[in-house]
Amino acid sequence: EAGVAQSPRYKIIEKRQSVAFWCNPISGHATLYWYQQILGQGPKLLIQFQNNGVVDDSQLPKDRFSAERLKGVDSTLKIQPAKLEDSAVYLCASSFLLAGEQYFGPGTRLTVT
Amino acid sequence: GQQVMQIPQYQHVQEGEDFTTYCNSSTTLSNIQWYKQRPGGHPVFLIQLVKSGEVKKQKRLTFQFGEAKKNSSLHITATQTTDVGTYFCAGPYTGTYKYIFGTGTRLKVLA
Numbered sequence: 001e002a003g004v005a006q007s008p009r010y011k012i013i014e015k016r017q018s019v020a021f022w023c024n025p026i027s028g029h030a031t032l033y034w035y036q037q038i039l040g041q042g043p044k045l046l047i048q049f050q051n052n053g054v055v056d057d058s059q060l061p062k063d064r065f066s067a068e069r070l071k072g073v074d075s076t077l078k079i080q081p082a083k084l085e086d087s088a089v090y091l092c093a094s095s096f097l098l099a100g101e102q103y104f105g106p107g108t109r110l111t112v113t
Numbered sequence: 114g115q116q117v118m119q120i121p122q123y124q125h126v127q128e129g130e131d132f133t134t135y136c137n138s139s140t141t142l143s144n145i146q147w148y149k150q151r152p153g154g155h156p157v158f159l160i161q162l163v164k165s166g167e168v169k170k171q172k173r174l175t176f177q178f179g180e181a182k183k184n185s186s187l188h189i190t191a192t193q194t195t196d197v198g199t200y201f202c203a204g205p206y207t208g209t210y211k212y213i214f215g216t217g218t219r220l221k222v223l224a
Contacts (some may be wrong), residue, residue: 033212042201042214043156056211091155098210099144104155 004105025094136202
């Protein structure tokens with residue numbers, strides 16, 4: 001069974017530029033999560049989808065972050081414009097059940113200079 | 114605000130010693146999950162506890178969910194160098210599906 005795929009693995013951009021991350025969850029997993037993990041901290045949930053509907057996005061900075069999950073499979077997370085404090089690892093995870101065990105992708109390490 | 118704290122933040126042990134990390138939530142959790150993250154890696158699911166007072170074992174690891182469903186613990190017996198990493202608890206607050214991760218405990222095992 002293939003795991004959660006994410007791309008790119010690394011990205012370096014200058015502040016005020018835009019960036020997009022892509023995630024392909026495990027086949028059949030209806031729930032998809034995007035987390036931000038700053039070095040030395042636990043993952044922080046940004047947005048959670050159930051199929052193509054949003055379950056929670058209360059911690060998503062909506063003035064600069066956006067996410068979509070068209071057709072309830074792949075998802076993209078976008079930052080526009082990026083700030084220095086957005087430097088972090090962006091993790092995508094998926095689960096079969098809404099409150100079930102989560103499988104994480106390798107993450108995208110973003111550096112904003 | 115609502116948060117999930119873990120203690121200790123760091124723990125260094127000699128190989129063979131036991132290790133325990135504690136997870137405390139300000140609000141009751143529907144369930145508790147534990148993840149392990151190796152340095153440079155991503156979180157890997159270990160176990161999920163759902164019932165109040167539930168105890169589960171996985172070889173040298175023992176997991177417990179508190180009676181009030183606000184705290185949990187992970188105990189490792191006779192640590193090995195392969196146990197190195199950061200251990201996170203996580204769960205949704207009761208009545209929501211919003212996942213909150215704990216602050217994590219970083220374990221270092223000295224050979």
